[in-house]
Amino acid sequence: MELLSEYGLFLAKIATVVVAIAVIAALIINLTQRKRQRGELKVTRLSEHYKEMQEEMSVALLDGHQQKLWHKAQKKKLKLEAKAAKAKAKAGEPEENGKSRVYVLDFKGSMDAGEVNSLREEVTAVLSVVKPQDQVLLRLESPGGVVHGYGLAASQLQRLRDKNVPLTIAVDKVAASGGYMMACVADKIVAAPFAIIGSIGVVAQIPNFNRFLKGKDIDIELHTAGQFKRTLTLLGENTEEGRQKFRESLNETHDLFKGFVSQMRPSLDIESVATGEHWYGTQALDKGLIDAVGTSDELLLGLIEAHEVIGIRYQHRKKLMERFTGSATESIDHLLMRWWQRGQKPMM
Incomplete structure (x- = not known):
């Protein structure tokens, strides 16, 4: 009996230790996740990347003896540069290369323009350090999507314009509808020869199951306060008055879209390009939708x-479940992009 008592006490101690470790681990994980949720700003010196790539190609084309001489000279050069940088740091002199x-x-937009959450952080980061001689280049790819999402994305770019920061937007594949709403904020738009540009229009569609439900003797009751709280519904019976109001709302949104583009690009003949059509890069240049033809590279x-x-x-840290749902959403966006490329129009 005494042995069982001691064994039970031993198990209780073990269980207490295990529970304590689990609680501490949970607290650490929770604190880590909270920190990660704040996101992370990544800064990459692209100039150095291109320079290194150029040097690698140049060295690769040399013969063995020339490569040895190059590496020897490079080591000497790096040593002298490090020595000079150390002397400057010791003297308290700022390291300036004189270049602006x-x-x-980068903005690769989905249908809901969720990427605007990173864009706003990136714009804020740039505005915190930008100097008068500096500029911004945005590589944009988007077929458009929801009005409020792309309206906010365009407003984030407007912050750069309001601070007189020169903004160039490069489009390699597509900047249509809401994507073009973002692009037109730029001081200069450059698009690849076959990039899809334009689609200044608004579209909305919903299925209606009312006739099917009536056939099954299922009634749908819809109660609203306000004449046009609901114009078209999925399940109820739609009226001609509701359809007309819905069309009016679409036209109002289209007018706002056209007005915004005209404000950003006053020289553009808005009525000739605000038909919902899209054009390829070379055609868009003739229409005045872009300023030059070329690739971002x-x-x-x-x-x-x-x-x-x-x-x-700027990268937002995501929890495991958010990563899973995010991957599913991204797959859906890719599927929608393929449908759009086969003839479907974006929402905006």
């Missing part, structure tokens, strides 16, 4: 010689 900076942002290579090019990316 180009901050490079050409643009960056042209800037690297005279500027320090810096990539800015």
Whole structure:
């Protein structure tokens, strides 16, 4: 009996230790997740990346003896640069290369424009350090999506314009509808020859199951306070008055869209391009929708010689479940993109 008592006491001690360890681990994980949820700003010196790539190619084309000489000279050069940097740091002199900076942002938009959460952080980061001679390059890819999401994304870019920070937007694949709403904020739009540009229009569609439900003797009751609280419904019987109001709302949104584009690009003949159609890069140039034809790679290579090019990316830390649902959402967005490329129009 005494043995069982001691064994039970031993098990209780073990259980207490295990529970204590589990509680401490849970607290640490919780604190870590809270810290990660704040996100992380990643800064990449793209100038150095391109320079290293150029050097690698140059060295690869040399013969063995020349490569040895190059590496020897490179070591000597790096040693002298490190010595000079150390002397400057010791003297308290700031390390300046005399070049203005180009901050490079990326926006690959989904239907709900959820990427605006990172964009707002990136714009804030740039505005906190930007100097009068600096500029911003945004690589944009989006077929558009919900009105309020892309309206907010365009407003984030407007913050740069309001602070007189030169903004160039490069479109390699697509900037249509809400994507073009973002692009038109820029001082300069550069698009690849076959990039899809435009689609200044608004579309909305919903299925209606009312006739099916009536056939099954199922009644749907919809009660609203306000004549047009609901114009069209999924399950109830839609009226011609509701349809007309719905069309009016679409036209009002389209007018706002056209007004915004006209404000950003006053020289554009808005009525000729606000038909919901899209054009390829070379055609968009003729229409005045863009300012130049070219790829983002050409643009960056042209800037690297005279500027320090810096990539800015803000990443939100996600929980495990959010990562799973995010991957599912991304898959749906890719599917929607494929449908759009086969002839479907974006929402905005």
